[in-house]
Amino acid sequence: MAGSKFAYVRKFELPDTLLPGTFMVLRLDGHSFHRFSEMHGFSKPNDVRALALMDHAAGNLLEQHPDIVLAFGQSDEFSFLIRKSASLYNRRHAKILSTLTSQFTASYIFHWASYFPNEPLKYPPSFDGRIILYPGTREVRDYFSWRQTDTHINNLYNTTFWALVQQGGESTTQAHATLKGTLSKHKHDILFFRFKVNYNTLDARFRKGSTLVREEVSEDTPEEEREGVTQETPPRPVHSPVSHSKSKARSRIAVLHCDIIKDVFWDARPEILSG
C-alpha cells in the first residue's frame, strides 16, 4: 500500500493510560481572561452572565459524560471529578484532556449569545486544562475544599476591593494599598461599616461558587417541584434531563451554590465518591 512505508511513524504514538481505580480531576482555566473580561464588559467584582455561562458549559460536559459525577466552578475556572471506575476513552490521558477541554470551549462560545445578547464576541476565548489523579476520597474532598476556600478568599477580597473603588472613590492602586495585609475580619468590617454590606448575605453564587451534581428525578415528581432542587440564577441553562441508566429513574444536572467543605453535602450524595 502506498502509505505503508511511512506508517512506521505511528510507533512514536506511545500509550498514555491513566492509572486505573483512581479519581481524575480535570481543571479548566480561562486563558488570559483578565483581558477577555475587560474587552467584553464583565461587571466587577462578579458578572452573573459570565458565571451562568460557565455553569452552562460545565453542565453540557456532565450531560455528555456520565463518568463526570461532580463539577465545581468559580470565576473563569471549573473542576470536574471523574469517578475512579471510569473507562472513559479507555482512560487515555491526551484523549480525555483534549476532548473535554475542546467540548467546554465549544459550548462556552456556542452559548455566548444567550448570556451576552448585547455583547458580541470580539475574539474567541480559550481554556487550558490539566488532569490530576487522586488515589483516595480524602484527597478528593480536600481538593474541592481547596477550590471552595479559594473562592471565598478571592471573592471577599474582590468584593471589598471593588467597593473601595466603585463606592469609596479609591483608585485601584489605593484600594490594593488599603487591603494590603488585612485579615478576613478587616475586610468584613470595611464592607459593613463603610458600605453597609453584610458579606454573608451576598448571593451564595459569588461566595460559594457553583457545584454541579446529577440528581435523580422520579417520574411522578411535578415539574415545578423538580425545578426547586436547583438554586440557579436565571437565565437558566436549558439542560434537558438525561437518563443515564437503563432504569426508569432519570437524572438531571442541578447547579447548587452551597458549602462543599463540610460533610453534609457529601453524606447526602454517597454515590459521588463511591463509584
Add this chain to the structure above:
Amino acid sequence: MAGSKFAYVRKFELPDTLLPGTFMVLRLDGHSFHRFSEMHGFSKPNDVRALALMDHAAGNLLEQHPDIVLAFGQSDEFSFLIRKSASLYNRRHAKILSTLTSQFTASYIFHWASYFPNEPLKYPPSFDGRIILYPGTREVRDYFSWRQTDTHINNLYNTTFWALVQQGGESTTQAHATLKGTLSKHKHDILFFRFKVNYNTLDARFRKGSTLVREEVSEDTPEEEREGVTQETPPRPVHSPVSHSKSKARSRIAVLHCDIIKDVFWDARPEILSG
C-alpha cells in the same frame, strides 16, 4: 491562611515536561465529524467551505504561536509541527495540548458564520488532540508524508465513491461493493471512463490537502504580489501579517496545496526543520 490545610493537594500535580530538543507534532481530529458534517449539509466528497474554515483556524494557531512552523490539514484533521527548540509553555504537555486544542476549537466556531453564512451551527463541534514526539528530521518528513499519502488515498476513494452515488445512481452500499478491492488505477479508470473526470486535474486542495507555512514578506513588496504567494480558495481568511522577530522582516501565513513528500518543498524552506 484559611486554605493552607488543603493546599497539599497541589502535590499531586506532577511535572509533565516534554523531552527537550525534540520535534512535537500536535494532531487534531474532529470529534464525531461524520455526524456533524451530515447535520450541517457538507457537500460530498469535499466541502470547500469546511476545508477553508479548518485552514483559517489552523492559521490562527500559527499566528498565536511562533513555535509552530508548519501545519498540514485534510478533511477534519490538522497536524502542527512545533520546532524542536520550542520553549512554548516550558514544554509542559498538558498545557500545550489543552491550550492549542481549545484555541483551534474556539477559532473554528468563532469563524463558522463567515464560511457558512446560511448554515447556523446546530450544536458546537469539538476536536481531540494528541502530541507525538519525533527525535529527528527524517521522522518528521515521514510523518507529513504519511498524512499526505493518506489524504490522497482517502480523496481518491471518496471522489470515486460519490461519483458512483451522485452520478452513477448507485446506492452507498453498492458503491462500497463496487470499490471493494480496487487498486488506485481502477479508481482512476472508473472516474475517467465512466464519469469523464481526470482525477489529476481536480482542485489541488482536495488532492494535496492544505499546508500552512510562514513566509517572509519584505517591506517593499507591493500588496498584490504578496497575495500571490498563497493559493487559497476564497473566502480568504483575514490573516493579519504578524511580525515574529525584532527585525524589519515580517511574515505572513501562506496556505499551499502542494506536494510535501518530495524534497522540493523542504529544500526551499530549510528553516522548518533546522529551528
Add this chain to the structure above:
Amino acid sequence: MAGSKFAYVRKFELPDTLLPGTFMVLRLDGHSFHRFSEMHGFSKPNDVRALALMDHAAGNLLEQHPDIVLAFGQSDEFSFLIRKSASLYNRRHAKILSTLTSQFTASYIFHWASYFPNEPLKYPPSFDGRIILYPGTREVRDYFSWRQTDTHINNLYNTTFWALVQQGGESTTQAHATLKGTLSKHKHDILFFRFKVNYNTLDARFRKGSTLVREEVSEDTPEEEREGVTQETPPRPVHSPVSHSKSKARSRIAVLHCDIIKDVFWDARPEILSG
C-alpha cells in the same frame, strides 16, 4: 567553569515522581533463573537453600527501608509493598527501582556462600524489577492474593510433575502429558494415591511462599520467645533487630509461611495498609 557549556544536557533528566498517597509494589524476578538453577544444582521441585537465600535478601531490603512494610516471595520472585505515605527518595521512580533492585541483587550474591557452601557461583545472577502503583487497599490485598494463588498453582503442578519424574519414572515429556488438562483435585489424587503424599502436609514454605513483616519486639521479651515468632527454616538469616522509631519499641523482620489471602493475617496487622 570548564564544564558549564556541556551542563545543559542535564535538562534532559526529566522528573519522574510517583503519584503521592499511592501504594507502590516493587516486584523483582530472577533473570533467566531456569538456566541459573540448573547450573547451580537446585533441587526440584523446591530448593530450600535458594528460597531461604531469597528471604534473606528480601529481609535486608526491609531492614534498609522502613517504608517497606511487607514482602512476599516464591520461587525466584519477590514483591515488596511500600506504604502509601512513603517519601523514599522523594518517590523518584528510577531511583527507587534501580536502588532496590541493586540492593537485592547485591545481598543475594553476598550471602550466596552461606546458603550454598558447596556450590560456588559459576556466574553472577541478576534480577529485573518493576514498580506498580495501587491506589487502594483492596487492590493491594488482591495483588498479594494473586501472587499467593500463583504460588499454590505452580507448586502443586511442580510437586506432582517431579513426583512423576523422580519417583514415577516418567520422562519430563511424559509427565507434562500426564498433567495436561488436569484439575487441582486430580493432582492431589495423583500425589496421594500414587506417591502417598498428602500435599497439605508439605512444608508450608513451599505451599504458601514467604511473607516478611516487621514485628515489634518488646524490650523485656526473652530472646528465645522472640525467636518463636518466626517460622523460618534454618539456616536462619542473621537479621539484626533494628529500631525504626525513636521509641523504645524495636522491631525485627519475621519470615512467615502463612495464608495472606484471608482476613486473619491483615486484621492482625492493621499498620501494613494504614500507613
Add this chain to the structure above:
Amino acid sequence: MAGSKFAYVRKFELPDTLLPGTFMVLRLDGHSFHRFSEMHGFSKPNDVRALALMDHAAGNLLEQHPDIVLAFGQSDEFSFLIRKSASLYNRRHAKILSTLTSQFTASYIFHWASYFPNEPLKYPPSFDGRIILYPGTREVRDYFSWRQTDTHINNLYNTTFWALVQQGGESTTQAHATLKGTLSKHKHDILFFRFKVNYNTLDARFRKGSTLVREEVSEDTPEEEREGVTQETPPRPVHSPVSHSKSKARSRIAVLHCDIIKDVFWDARPEILSG
C-alpha cells in the same frame, strides 16, 4: 481458574515504552561509596583496583547487550550509550533500567575478589541508575564531554587535595581551605612547585576516565596484536571476545583512557552514533 478473580491487578501495570529512534544513556552511580571506599581501604585519590573492577563490570554489560555501543566511567559512576535503533526489551523503561543495574551490580560483586584478593567484602555495595533520552548526536557528544570534563575537574581537585594531606601534612580541613576558590592553574602550580608532580603525566586512567568501545577483531590478527588495542591497566578483565553478528567478523571490548571531547575519537568510530 483459581487465580482469575485477582488477575485484574495486572491492569495496573502500565506500558512504559521509551521513545523510539532516540539515544538512551544509562548512568549508574555507586550508592554511598564514600563510606564503602573507606570501609574497604581504597587508596586515595584513586584506587586502581576499584577502577579496574568498575571497567570489568561495565565490560560485562557491553558483552551481554550488543545495543550498548559505548561506556564511560570514572570514580564510582559509569554511563552507557544505547544506540537509538535499539529494540532491547522492546524499549521498556523499567525492564532495561532494572536489568542493567542489577547485572552491573552482580558483576561488580562477583569479580570483587579478583581485584581485591586481600580485602574481603564487608557488606554488599549497590548502585542506582537512571536512563536519559537524547534525541540527537550533538547532545550525546555533549553528554560524554560533560562527564569527561567532570572527571578532569574532580581528579585535579582530589589529586591536589590528597597531596596536601598525604605529603604536605595538612589536615583535610586545612586542605579544603587551601584549595577554596583556586583555579585550575593554581592546582597545577601547587602540584608542580610543592610536590614536583606534573599533573599531565599522571596515569591517563585517572585524568581521562575509562572509555569502553567494541572493536572489530579480524580472524587472522595474531592474538598478541589484538591485545595491543587496549590500554588497560592490569589486572586485565578476562573479556572473552564475543561475536555479535552472523558474519565472521568478531568484536571485543577495548578499554581506552583517551580524550572523547574532541572529534578524533568519534571520527574514527562513526558507527557509535550512526546506529
